[in-house]
Amino acid sequence: MAVLAFLALSIGDDLLAYGGALLDCRASSWTECKSLLASTRNQRQFEALLKRYYPPHDDSAASPTTNVHRSPTPSPPSEMSTESIDSCDFAYQEASSPGSISLDKSSSTEVVHTVENITEVSPGLCFVISGTIQLTCERFSINLLLKNGDVALHFNPRLPQNYIVRNCRVKGCWGREEVASPLSFNLHRGQRFAVQVLVTDKEFLICVNGRHFNAFQHRLPYRKICTLEVKGDVRDVAVDQCYMECYPQLELEIIRQLSPEALATAQLGVARPLHLPEADGKPMPYTGVLQEPFTNGRKLHLYGRVKLLPHSFYVNLQSSAYVWPHPSILFHLNPRFGSVGGRHVICRNSWTNGKWEREERSENVTDFAPGKPFHLQIACTDVSYQVSLNSKLIAEFIFRDNPRLVEAIYIQGDIKVFDVVVETAY
DSSP: OHHHHHHHHHHHHHHHHHHHHHHHTTTSOHHHHHHHHHHHHHHHHHHHHHHHHSOTTOTTOOOSOOOSSOOSSOOOTTTSOTTOOOTTSOOOOOOOOSOSSOOOOOSOOOEEEEEOOOOOOOTTEEEEEEEEEOTTOSBEEEEEEETTSOEEEEEEEETTTTEEEEEEEETTEEOOOBOOOSSOOOOOTTSEEEEEEEEOSSEEEEEETTEEEEEEEOOSOGGGEEEEEEEESEEEEEEEEEEOSSBOOOOOEEOEEEOHHHHHHHHTTSSSOSSOOGGGOOOSSEEEEOSSOOOTTOEEEEEEEEOSSOOBEEEEEESOSOSBSOOOEEEEEEEEOOSSSSEEEEEEEEEETTEEOOOEEEEEEOSOOTTOEEEEEEEEOSSEEEEEETTEEEEEEEOSSOGGGOOEEEEEESEEEEEEEEEOOO
16 A cells, blocks of 8 residues: 555656646647657656655755756745845846757767866865867867766856756756856857856856856765866866865956046036947946945946846845855845836845845836836935936835945846946035
8 A cells, every 4th residue: 555655646746747847838839848748757757866866865965956046045935025036146037948958969079188086075166177169169068977977067068059058967867957147158169268166065156268157056965076077079178176265256347436526527428428339338247346335425327228128137236246155235126127018126135144135126117118228326325225217216225234345236137238337425
């Protein structure tokens, strides 16, 4: 009876999974439906293998069901909306990749570089992989392997499609691919590449050509990693290992400061205009460092343009410019464009002590519109941050911590940023 009950429960779980997949593809073609069912079957097999070989009590292995938007320590729904986005790991909605099972089909699957007997894998360890992409490269991969051959991290740039797959493998079975990222694809044939993979207690943080690319939550026990291999159409590969106290290491823009008079003159066009040509937009995601504390009387001016098919964007006033350790976010401003007719949800929040706090939101008619330029202003008063769009007040956020802690501005999402300026107090 116990065996029959176990089989019934197992089959019931499978039926629920396949039923959900069929519901998801009910408006799709038969080919797409078949692909989704195959993906669901593969994921069920992967989860079964993961439970068998890496039990949940292993504290360095995470759940295989990871999300694109994730927060290191999620709060209960009563405290925070699940729509809050982690400032350090925001990604656009993940599009379906051609095939949900990772298959390394490089024109050359030869291992071109191997580092064996890696020891003392712990949070803070960073692998730095550099090399040259061959002119004929279709794809290559960087793999972090366990002693039994399982893959804890499979980093697989695919140049014809301009995206990078992240995945892992247990006993020959691949898990669910992750392909979304806020960073535009910046790997090119015939050019050098540099990839940093930082190990943290919850995930791998990946930096591509000097910019934070994305994160991949641990599915296998990272402390058991013993080998790094590079495969595919690359050459002159070198691998370094080091321990880092903060990530990523990059040159940061110092945000310009202007007096009220200089700012007014610039806006009138007497000085260099703040609205820059399209080609001079800031690299996104944008990180800028403040010259002085952002205190009472100072104003942050953001000049930008909304993309044609926007989902959302956000601006963070945070305690450092680094992704890891996770900075405190004193003010998280997150406009979302899901509504029709000019009404948008404006969300505000803060991140302290490893979690999002209580979210505040309002639905307003604003001047945000696809393809249209805008001037966003965040003013620091004696008690709150006041947000104005094209000189109209749209939101306010009462301080939850000392505003003098703000040292950096982080901007990400569906906008083009032309200029970021701090107006000094009178």
